[in-house]
Amino acid sequence: MKNRIKVLRAEQNMTQADLANHVEVSRQTINAIEKGKFDPSLPLAFKIAKLFERTIEEIFIDESL
Template sequence: MKNTLPQLRSDKGLSQEALAEAVGVSRQTIISIEKGRFDPSLPLAFRLAELFDCTIEDIFTPEAQATNQSASA
């Protein structure tokens, strides 16, 4: 799944470690999500959206949808 987590985290001035602590996961989990190797659970996705004051859809986009949006642009 594509995500905007690195940009959101950077905009808020958070390190991967600080973000991990804020949402109750390990730094390795944040790294894996940012690299698209791991899709978060729904509760984790909600915690991230709440932290960044946005919707889950603002953070995460399914691969197929991201590819289709790129092709139409």
């Protein structure tokens, strides 16, 4: 699943580690999500969306549609 996390992090001057700390996962998890190697759970997607004040649909792009 594609996403805009890296762009949103850059806009906030946030590192992967910073984001990981805010949403209570490892930096490696954030890296894998950004690279499309791992799809976040729904609760994690909601945490990320809330942190960036966006909807899940604004951050994550479902390529199967």
